[in-house]
Amino acid sequence: MDERMLLLLGLLKAQRQHGYQMNEFIEHNLKPVIDMKRSTAYSLLDRLCELGYVESSTQQEGKRPRKKVYTLTEAGEQVFLDALRAHLSQAGQMSIPFEIGLMFVDHLPSTEVREVWQQRLHQLAQHIEVLEAAPTHGVGQGVDLALAHRKAMLKAEHQWLVEALEQGVSEDH
Numbered sequence: 500m501d502e503r504m505l506l507l508l509g510l511l512k513a514q515r516q517h518g519y520q521m522n523e524f525i526e527h528n529l530k531p532v533i534d535m536k537r538s539t540a541y542s543l544l545d546r547l548c549e550l551g552y553v554e555s556s557t558q559q560e561g562k563r564p565r566k567k568v569y570t571l572t573e574a575g576e577q578v579f580l581d582a583l584r585a586h587l588s589q590a591g592q593m594s595i596p597f598e599i600g601l602m603f604v605d606h607l608p609s610t611e612v613r614e615v616w617q618q619r620l621h622q623l624a625q626h627i628e629v630l631e632a633a634p635t636h637g638v639g640q641g642v643d644l645a646l647a648h649r650k651a652m653l654k655a656e657h658q659w660l661v662e663a664l665e666q667g668v669s670e671d672h
Contacts, residue, residue: 500578502533502586505583506535508582509583510525511571515571552571555567630646633646
C-alpha cells in the first residue's frame with residue numbers, strides 16, 4: 500500500500516473527518532514529510548471508498564454547505580494495521596529523485612555539478628532550519644517522530660553532499 504493511502508487511513512483511524520479537515524492537517528502539520536495535493540487526497544479517498552476501506556456520508560450543520568464525512572470501516576482498519584506493520588518493519592527500497600539524477604551526473608560539466616550541488620546544500624540547510632524551528636505536535640508522538648526522522652535524513656544528505664564536494668568532481672567525472 501502506498502504511503503499516501505496509509506496516511507489517510509491513519510488519519511481516519513484517529514477520528515472520522517471530512518476531506519477538508521484531513522487536507523488542512525496534512526498541509527499545516529505534515530508538509531515537511533509528505534507533499535500531497537488536495538486533489539490527490541480526494542482521489543485516494545474515493546479509491547479507498549471503492550475498496551471498502553472507507554465509507555462516506557454527507558453531513559450538514561445549520562445553513563452551511565453539505566460536507567462529505569469519511570469513516571474507516573472494519574476492513575479499512577485491518578488493512579491500515581497490516582500496512583502500518585509493513586511500513587514500520589520493512590526497510591524496502593526508497594525512491595529518491597536525487598539518486599536518479601546522480602546516475603546521470605556525468606552528462607553535466609563538473610563546474611555545473613558543483614553549482615547545482617551548492618544550490619542543493621543551501622536548500623537542505625533551509626529545510627533543516629524549518630524543521631528545527633517547528634514546535635512539537637503535542638498529540639501523541641507519531642508526528643514528532645516523523646519530523647525528527649525527516650530532519651535526520653536531511654542532515655545525513657547534507658553531510659554526504661559536503662563530503663562529496665570536498666572529494667571533488669573531476670573534470671571528466
